[in-house]
Amino acid sequence: MNLLQLISLLIPVAAGVFVPTSFAQERIYRCGNEYTNTVPDAKTKGCKLMEGGNVTVVQGTRPSASKPKSPAAGVQTASAPDQRVNGADQRSRDSDSRQILELELKKAQARQEELLREYNNGEPEKQGSEARNYQKYLDRVAELKASLARNESDIAGIRRELGRLGGPSTAPAAK
Numbered sequence: 001m002n003l004l005q006l007i008s009l010l011i012p013v014a015a016g017v018f019v020p021t022s023f024a025q026e027r028i029y030r031c032g033n034e035y036t037n038t039v040p041d042a043k044t045k046g047c048k049l050m051e052g053g054n055v056t057v058v059q060g061t062r063p064s065a066s067k068p069k070s071p072a073a074g075v076q077t078a079s080a081p082d083q084r085v086n087g088a089d090q091r092s093r094d095s096d097s098r099q100i101l102e103l104e105l106k107k108a109q110a111r112q113e114e115l116l117r118e119y120n121n122g123e124p125e126k127q128g129s130e131a132r133n134y135q136k137y138l139d140r141v142a143e144l145k146a147s148l149a150r151n152e153s154d155i156a157g158i159r160r161e162l163g164r165l166g167g168p169s170t171a172p173a174a175k
Contacts, residue, residue, distance in 0.1 A: 098165050105158045112151050119144045 028035055028050045029042035035050070036042055042049075085093070118124055124144060130137040 094165055098162065101158055101162050101165070105155065105162070108151060108155045108158060112148070112155060115144060115148050115151060119148060 026037045027039070028037055029039075029047035030050050031042065031045045031047035036045075036047065041047075119141075122141065122145070124141060126137055127140075130140065
């Protein structure tokens with residue numbers, strides 16, 4: 001028997017010896033949110049045996065008990081949640097927010113008018129291949145209708161936000 005034949009016989013034998021031990025897994029018990037593989041602990045705590053499937057538990061790191069760093073004296077950060085913004089800054093921010101919302105409302109209303117014009121009371125004009133393919137036309141009509149509803153919802157949301165800011169709105173109302 002030559003060396004090649006001997007090696008070809010030994011490889012399956014070695015694999016048969018080592019593979020079953022590598023797949024063997026101990027019994028795992030679940031105790032609430034904890035897992036253990038020690039039987040005495042599991043019996044004393046009344047843990048349940050986990051069956052079918054492997055369990056992998058990764059221990060997380062615990063946060064250190066160090067104090068959080070405080071900002072330097074005299075320096076105020078408006079982004080910190082425990083600090084307040086003075087009245088003038090808040091009014092300025094509210095004013096900026098209102099201007100942005102009013103601009104968005106005007107854009108949404110213009111888009112709504114454009115969509116209504118294109119929708120034409122549910123009968124938009126056919127485009128290109130829609131004359132030959134009626135399903136394309138129906139799909140576009142449904143898409144326009146959904147866009148109208150979505151845009152109307154956007155307008156209502158912007159108006160709610162403007163209402164939360166309080167004060168009169170300078171944006172014109174939608175039709």
